[in-house]
Amino acid sequence: MTQRFAAERAISPTDESISFVVVDDAYTLHSKACEYLASLRFRDRSVNTERVYAGRLALFLTYCAESRLDWQSITVDDLARFQRWLITTPIEQRSPRNTQRLRSHKTANAILTSVCEFLRFASTRGWYAAELVQQISEPKYLRRGPVGYDFGEDDQFRTVRSRALRLAEVENPPPTLTAEQIAAVMQALPRMRDRLLVAVLAESGMRIGEALGLRREDMHLLGSNNVLGCAIGGPHIHVRRRANANGSLAKSRFPRSIPVTTELVDVYADYRFERSAIPEGDDSDFVFVNLYKPPLGEALRYHNAKKLFERLSATVGFTVTPHMFRHSAATRWLESGTPRDVVQALLGHVSPASMSVYFHPTNETMRAAVERARLAPIGAPDE
Numbered sequence: 001m002t003q004r005f006a007a008e009r010a011i012s013p014t015d016e017s018i019s020f021v022v023v024d025d026a027y028t029l030h031s032k033a034c035e036y037l038a039s040l041r042f043r044d045r046s047v048n049t050e051r052v053y054a055g056r057l058a059l060f061l062t063y064c065a066e067s068r069l070d071w072q073s074i075t076v077d078d079l080a081r082f083q084r085w086l087i088t089t090p091i092e093q094r095s096p097r098n099t100q101r102l103r104s105h106k107t108a109n110a111i112l113t114s115v116c117e118f119l120r121f122a123s124t125r126g127w128y129a130a131e132l133v134q135q136i137s138e139p140k141y142l143r144r145g146p147v148g149y150d151f152g153e154d155d156q157f158r159t160v161r162s163r164a165l166r167l168a169e170v171e172n173p174p175p176t177l178t179a180e181q182i183a184a185v186m187q188a189l190p191r192m193r194d195r196l197l198v199a200v201l202a203e204s205g206m207r208i209g210e211a212l213g214l215r216r217e218d219m220h221l222l223g224s225n226n227v228l229g230c231a232i233g234g235p236h237i238h239v240r241r242r243a244n245a246n247g248s249l250a251k252s253r254f255p256r257s258i259p260v261t262t263e264l265v266d267v268y269a270d271y272r273f274e275r276s277a278i279p280e281g282d283d284s285d286f287v288f289v290n291l292y293k294p295p296l297g298e299a300l301r302y303h304n305a306k307k308l309f310e311r312l313s314a315t316v317g318f319t320v321t322p323h324m325f326r327h328s329a330a331t332r333w334l335e336s337g338t339p340r341d342v343v344q345a346l347l348g349h350v351s352p353a354s355m356s357v358y359f360h361p362t363n364e365t366m367r368a369a370v371e372r373a374r375l376a377p378i379g380a381p382d383e
Contacts, residue, residue, distance in 0.1 A: 005030060005061040007054035009303070018047050018247040018301070020054035022061065033057045036121050046209055047247035048302060056114040072128055074119075076135040076165065083112055083165050105167035112165060136165075173360030174327040177202075181318065182328070188315045192271040193291055194308060197300075199267045200237070201322055204258040205329030205347055208322035210239050212248035212300055214287040220257075221265045232257055235265050239348065246286070246299035252348040330358040335365055 003024055010019050019041060022033040036057070040050050063082055064071045086108040090100040103111075116136050122128035177185070182202050189195045200211050218238040220230050236257045241250040275281040280297030281289060288300040305322065313320045326347070333343045344355055361369075 005058040046249035176328040201325035
């Protein structure tokens with residue numbers, strides 16, 4: 001029987017912190033993959049990044065086992081076959097009723113990037129040959145660099161190392177939600193905590209990890225916040241990078257503040273009233289805590305939020321994910337004429353190049369452009 005690997009969530013018995021590991025069929029840890037995942041944790045990568053990498057490594061190791069390949073001596077040709085397998089083999093579905101789906105080129109590239117990072121890490125530990133690592137990447141001359149990229153005084157940074165195996169990608173616009181869909185989502189949420197979570201994501205554009213890591217001290221919702229020791233006027237939310245027991249982590253290392261509306265302040269006040277009715281609710285400094293199931297008062301975790309949005313999608317009849325609110329906020333700001341650097345600051349992107357994904361006009365925007373510049377009726381008879 002072929003050995004298979006899986007990514008599993010592990011909870012520390014001491015502080016209940018969450019990490020991810022790779023195990024085989026007998027739940028034996030794959031020590032080298034787990035050491036790599038631990039290195040991500042030590043480099044302050046988010047638990048969600050660790051979760052994604054664990055799944056990709058488990059897929060790669062399972063492929064190697066099924067193909068009778070030793071991953072510690074895998075060649076660039078073997079990786080090319082793995083890349084082909086990724087886009088031609090249907091994704092395993094949990095339910096037999098689901099239709100078969102193939103991975104996109106973008107997904108395959110992301111998986112291979114994670115695998116190559118693991119192999120580079122393995123080479124530093126002596127588990128993988130350095131000469132094989134050199135074959136994974138090749139020199140690439142940059143004719144055009146990302147926005148803000150400095151080629152150097154003598155173009156010394158114009159040639160970079162690029163992965164040798166990369167599929168051509170079609171960059172589709174990110175999925176967004178219309179104002180009507182967001183309103184439908186809010187109406188489908190009877191609990192104030194869940195309404196506040198959606199309101200924060202939709203209005204601020206913050207990441208789900210940033211929202212779950214919010215503390216009550218971050219909610220500066222007064223007209224003047226001088227009494228809180230904050231010189232920023234008007235209601236706003238501070239996003240700060242911290243180590244949180246629930247595994248949430250702000251991706252950006254730079255703190256930022258995001259202005260919010262009085263409508264969100266009202267939702268927060270209603271939530272505080274709901275929360276105060278549960279004695280355990282006020283014991284935690286986290287904004288979003290368990291109020292409806294034990295352990296009451298504990299900070300809401302990512303997997304709880306994921307289940308919430310899965311149930312929400314089933315209720316409203318269309319897909320709703322936390323990141324869709326971020327894409328929607330960015331699209332809304334840009335289409336309303338907000339300067340690009342302001343949107344970048346609101347989203348917490350360090351590099352301007354990270355903004356390129358949002359520059360996809362919607363069908364409604366393109367139709368409005370055609371209507372504004374409408375020609376005379378085509379085919380109208382001459383007078």
